[in-house]
Amino acid sequence: MREPEYRRVAADLRAKIESGELAPGQVIPSESDLMAQYGVGRNTVRAAVSELAAVGLVAGRQGKGRYVRQPDVLRVWGARVRDSGRESDAGLVDKWTEDVSAQGRIPGQVIEVHLLVATDEIAQRLQVSTGEPVVVRRRIQTVDGDPWRLSETYFPLDLVAGTRILEPVNIEEGVVRYLANLGQRVTLNKDELSARMPTVDEARILALAVGTPVLVQLRTAYDGAHAVRTSRVVTPGDRVRLIYEMKSS
Amino acid sequence: MREPEYRRVAADLRAKIESGELAPGQVIPSESDLMAQYGVGRNTVRAAVSELAAVGLVAGRQGKGRYVRQPDVLRVWGARVRDSGRESDAGLVDKWTEDVSAQGRIPGQVIEVHLLVATDEIAQRLQVSTGEPVVVRRRIQTVDGDPWRLSETYFPLDLVAGTRILEPVNIEEGVVRYLANLGQRVTLNKDELSARMPTVDEARILALAVGTPVLVQLRTAYDGAHAVRTSRVVTPGDRVRLIYEMKSS
DNA sequence: TAGTGGTCTAGACCACATC
DNA sequence: ATGTGGTCTAGACCACTAA
Numbered sequence: 001m002r003e004p005e006y007r008r009v010a011a012d013l014r015a016k017i018e019s020g021e022l023a024p025g026q027v028i029p030s031e032s033d034l035m036a037q038y039g040v041g042r043n044t045v046r047a048a049v050s051e052l053a054a055v056g057l058v059a060g061r062q063g064k065g066r067y068v069r070q071p072d073v074l075r076v077w078g079a080r081v082r083d084s085g086r087e088s089d090a091g092l093v094d095k096w097t098e099d100v101s102a103q104g105r106i107p108g109q110v111i112e113v114h115l116l117v118a119t120d121e122i123a124q125r126l127q128v129s130t131g132e133p134v135v136v137r138r139r140i141q142t143v144d145g146d147p148w149r150l151s152e153t154y155f156p157l158d159l160v161a162g163t164r165i166l167e168p169v170n171i172e173e174g175v176v177r178y179l180a181n182l183g184q185r186v187t188l189n190k191d192e193l194s195a196r197m198p199t200v201d202e203a204r205i206l207a208l209a210v211g212t213p214v215l216v217q218l219r220t221a222y223d224g225a226h227a228v229r230t231s232r233v234v235t236p237g238d239r240v241r242l243i244y245e246m247k248s249s
Numbered sequence: 250m251r252e253p254e255y256r257r258v259a260a261d262l263r264a265k266i267e268s269g270e271l272a273p274g275q276v277i278p279s280e281s282d283l284m285a286q287y288g289v290g291r292n293t294v295r296a297a298v299s300e301l302a303a304v305g306l307v308a309g310r311q312g313k314g315r316y317v318r319q320p321d322v323l324r325v326w327g328a329r330v331r332d333s334g335r336e337s338d339a340g341l342v343d344k345w346t347e348d349v350s351a352q353g354r355i356p357g358q359v360i361e362v363h364l365l366v367a368t369d370e371i372a373q374r375l376q377v378s379t380g381e382p383v384v385v386r387r388r389i390q391t392v393d394g395d396p397w398r399l400s401e402t403y404f405p406l407d408l409v410a411g412t413r414i415l416e417p418v419n420i421e422e423g424v425v426r427y428l429a430n431l432g433q434r435v436t437l438n439k440d441e442l443s444a445r446m447p448t449v450d451e452a453r454i455l456a457l458a459v460g461t462p463v464l465v466q467l468r469t470a471y472d473g474a475h476a477v478r479t480s481r482v483v484t485p486g487d488r489v490r491l492i493y494e495m496k497s498s
Numbered sequence: 499t500a501g502t503g504g505t506c507t508a509g510a511c512c513a514c515a516t517c
Numbered sequence: 518a519t520g521t522g523g524t525c526t527a528g529a530c531c532a533c534t535a536a
Contacts, residue, residue, distance in 0.1 A: 004524060014449075030502065041526045046503090054303045054459070055446035062503050063533030073443075079495045081437065191493040193327070195444035195464040195486025197304035200263075210303070213462030213486060215444040221497070237444025237462060244440040244493055246328050248470070253505060279521065290507045295522090311522050312514030 009038050009048035017057055017068050024070030028058060056211035056238060069209065071238045074103060074143060078191060078217065081245040094174025096141050096149070108142040113168040115157070122154050125220050125230040133157040135166060137175065140205065147206050148239060153231040159184070176221075185223045192218040195237060206236055213237040258287050258297035266306055266317050273319030277307060305460035305487060318458065320487045323352060323392060327440060327466065328493045343423025345390050345398070357391040362417040364406065371403050374469050374479040382406040384415060386424065389454065396455050397488060402480040408433070425470075434472045441467040444486060455485055462486040 016022045029037065034045040049066060052058045060066030076099045093101075100107035114136050123130040134154050141149040153175065155165060163182060164171055171178045180186070198206070198214045208214075215237050220230040235242070265271045278286065283294040298315060301307045309315030325348045342350075349356035363385050372379040383403050390398040402424065404414060412431060413420060420427045429435070447455070447463045457463075464486050469479040484491070 006524075011449075032501085043527090044525060047524085050299075060503075061533080063501085063535080065502065075441075078442075078493065186497045189493075189495045189497055191495070192324075193442060193464065193491040193493070194322075194489065195462045197460055197462060200260075211446055213444045213446060215442065215464070240443065242442040244328065244438075244442070244495075246438045246440075246493075246495070248435045248438055255505075281520085292508090293506060296505085309522075310514080312516080312520085314521065 005038070005040050006044045006047035006051070009034065009040065009045065010051045012038075013048065013052060014057065017052075022068050024068050027065040027067045030065060053209075054211045056209060059209045069238075073241055074100065074105065074148070074239060075241045075243055076100075076149075076235075078242050078244045079189070079246065080243070081247055093172060095176075096151075097174075100143055105143045106145070108145065109170065110140045110142070111168045111170060112138050113166060114138070115166075118154075122230065125218070125227065126154060126156055127227045128156055135160055137165065137168075148235070150202065150205065150234040151231065152233075153229055155229045159228055179228075184228060186221045186228060187224055188222040190220050190222070193242075198234075198236075202234055206234075208236055215240065215242060217242065254287070254289050255293045255296035255300070258283065258289065258294065259300040261287075262297065262301060263306065266301075271317050273317050276314040276316045279314060302458075303460045305458060308458045318487075322490055323349065323354065323397070323488060324490045324492055325349075325398075325484075326492045326494075328438070328495065342421060344425075345400075346423075349392055354392045355394070357394065358419065359389045359391070360417050360419060361387050362415060363387070364415075367403075371479065374467070374476065375403060375405055376476045377405055384409055386414065386417075397484070399451065399454065399483040400480065401482075402478055404478045408477060428477075433477060435470045435477060436473055437471040439469050439471070442491075447483075447485075451483055455483075457485055464489065464491060466491065 013022070013028065022028055028049075031042055031045050031049075034040075034048075035042055038045070049058065053060075053066075056069060058066050059069050077095065096109065097107045116134060116136060117131045118126060118128055118134045120130050122134060123132060126132075126134065128134070133156075135157055136155075137153045139151040140147050141151055160166065160179075164178065165175065173181070176186075194216050195213050196216065198208055198212070202208065202214060203210075203212075206214075213236075215235050217233040217235070218230070219233070221228050262271070262277065271277055277298075280291055280294050280298075283289075283297075284291055287294070298307065302309075302315075305318060307315050308318050326344065345358065346356045364382060365385060366380045367375065367377055367383045369379050371383060372381060375381075375383065377383070382405075384406055385404075386402045388400040389396055390400055409415065409428075413427065414424065422430070425435075443465050444462050445465060447457055447461070451457065451463060452459075452461075455463075462485075464484050466482040466484075467479070468482070470477050
């Protein structure tokens with residue numbers, strides 16, 4: 001039993017998907033068909049198909065069949081060189097709205113704002129003490145009405161008290177430009193990127209198929225050595241392409 | 250049957266892991282124990298544990314038990330602001346060696362160089378015709394002897410003919426600086442980042458546990474509007490933190 | 499009603515690790 | 518020899534979808 005049966009079946013199906021014999025969107029053979037075709041029991045077929053589902057190649061719903069998934073990728077910018085050679089600061093809408101609209105899709109977002117105390121992680125990134133009051137703006141950003149991205153931004157309370165940041169409403173020009181217009185200077189942005197499997201909450205909110213990892217972008221903005229805000233953006237790995245454009249020396 | 254049994258078991262185990270009751274590195278109860286503890290059949294226990302394995306929370310080996318995984322994270326830089334305010338170009342070693350050494354680990358790499366014709370994807374990114382000759386440097390980069398990152402860089406043949414790029418040897422100062430010293434100018438780097446589950450080859454070479462996504466970094470370097478090289482770097486999502494530091498306007 | 503996938507069980511045998 | 522996980526089967530029943 002060198003190569004398990006279910007792996008042989010999985011590899012064969014995978015090859016058919018990658019070769020295009022089973023095209024994206026197409027329904028794959030039913031479990032009964034696969035049992036007959038490969039001469040194995042139902043659980044073996046299910047183990048094979050589960051493996052493909054676990055890496056995001058197939059999906060399906062009870063009662064209907066399983067089909068080959070086709071990704072729907074949007075591009076969003078983490079940093080962008082404009083004609084001026086520097087980050088844009090004169091736009092009329094926030095970056096999410098701009099990025100999504102530019103690709104002919106309809107952006108949207110649901111915003112909530114909370115006042116809470118800093119956890120260790122947030123305190124460290126904001127350079128404040130654990131337990132200090134911070135403001136968090138949580139956004140569920142949508143494309144064509146579907147949840148697409150989770151975005152949380154944390155501010156030290158004293159830096160945003162009395163501003164519209166505290167109101168759970170859309171800020172048309174975007175938070176970054178809004179604060180810049182109020183006089184906040186940002187000299188450095190530092191992003192930390194990683195990939196992981198989603199938590200159960202993330203999977204639920206983003207309606208993630210099993211086998212879909214998320215891309216996590218932790219961004220902290222600094223004015224000199226002083227942190228002014230930090231954010232965590234969670235996006236499904238198969239639905240975004242995060243772009244960084246950087247001028248070289 | 251609102252909530253399946255195996256999900257109840259999985260959620261319970263997950264909670265114990267996240268609360269620390271089952272600590273990283275610790276062996277989780279055996280299948281027999283879990284069967285007795287939750288009063289379910291073996292396959293149900295296995296379905297629950299498989300779910301945790303599929304999201305990278307537990308791993309194990311036949312004959313031994315299953316244990317809670319503990320990530321080993323390294324930081325690597327995608328772009329870094331130096332004291333000079335621009336990308337470093339005077340270092341003595343390549344960036345991988347520098348990043349890994351700085352964290353007290355031992356870097357290494359296995360290099361192979363191939364001459365081949367451009368596929369559609371590579372041709373498009375290098376702005377040449379499909380079928381044009383290109384050179385690819387493939388590197389398996391290691392940390393403390395373990396495969397850690399897969400790096401492929403493609404060059405149009407005419408831009409690197411007669412250089413040491415064609416030799417499958419380490420270039421101490423790194424390819425970027427080597428070419429810069431030969432007079433190649435790079436004015437813009439463009440990175441595209443995404444997360445996905447690994448291919449079977451990637452999982453094998455990087456010794457990935459099931460449930461580990463990869464972070465894919467596609468970088469193209471331009472001299473003006475002209476692409477001079479393009480690379481694909483594949484890293485396990487749980488083993489790296491990719492850092493971008495960007496000066497703001 | 500028929501066909502699909504979803505859940506669960508009981509049991510068998512194999513492969514690996516440890517004592 | 519014993520305990521662990523890995524593979525596989527046969528069979529049962531449930532839930533969802535579509536004709």
